[in-house]
Amino acid sequence: MSEQTNWWFFEDFIPGAVIELGQRNVTEEEILRFATEFDPQSFHIDHERAKDSIFGGVIASGWHTCSMIMRMVVDGFLARSSSMGSPGVDEIRWIVPVKPGDVLSVRAETLSRHASVSKPDRGVVYTLWTAENQRGEVVCAIKGMGMFGRRPH
């Protein structure tokens, strides 16, 4: 378990603390590839029709934006944590369209945490993940939950 010395356990998520997760470039190729597989609406995959849409051009699927944020959370700390999965998400807001060439800055804030009464080896952490674009606009906000193992004694 020596590799777990620097792991994140339930106790390490401090309400109010913010974890900066760095930046990610959003490419047109990736927008089209994700949307072609999972969300082939015209304003995600078709340049010409996207131009005529209210968005004025191709935008990323909201699920793609969430998935990109997820990857940054996993790389930032979740892959080195006692994560036991997630019961769900309480709110997603897709606030500003994500477009090719955007650079997203992602952060995770711990909102609260609740140790399980029935299962003393774990607890739920409530978090707010946000992604800002290069203009400082929050493009997406996700209020979610994660189940984490408690630090072994």
Added chain:
Amino acid sequence: MSEQTNWWFFEDFIPGAVIELGQRNVTEEEILRFATEFDPQSFHIDHERAKDSIFGGVIASGWHTCSMIMRMVVDGFLARSSSMGSPGVDEIRWIVPVKPGDVLSVRAETLSRHASVSKPDRGVVYTLWTAENQRGEVVCAIKGMGMFGRRPH
């Protein structure tokens, strides 16, 4: 606009009405591929470590499950609708793990709809999307919103 004769407009979403969206097989290849790109936690991508997790084997990323459901919604009606994107989701619940070999049956229920006062050409439809596995267990429930253009007069 003749191709739009069978399109779904705001007015076509009737509160209480359910749209059955068919079935989708979940393959291990797809679970690993999605998670490797977007959610590389060990219980999504690593057979051995997943066996030792609380899940007892590899499970799909929750974002992957949402994305698979999204694709069925797009194929079912959204690609032939006046969809103007979505402001967000009010709740996701990942209730039962999704595993390789699962067959998901997806349905969309219209919960309510609200014509925009400020923009009379559109309105928001509130929906509940659910995916059931081959044992009749609801594995995922998504309460979301969609903006739709109103039917032209």
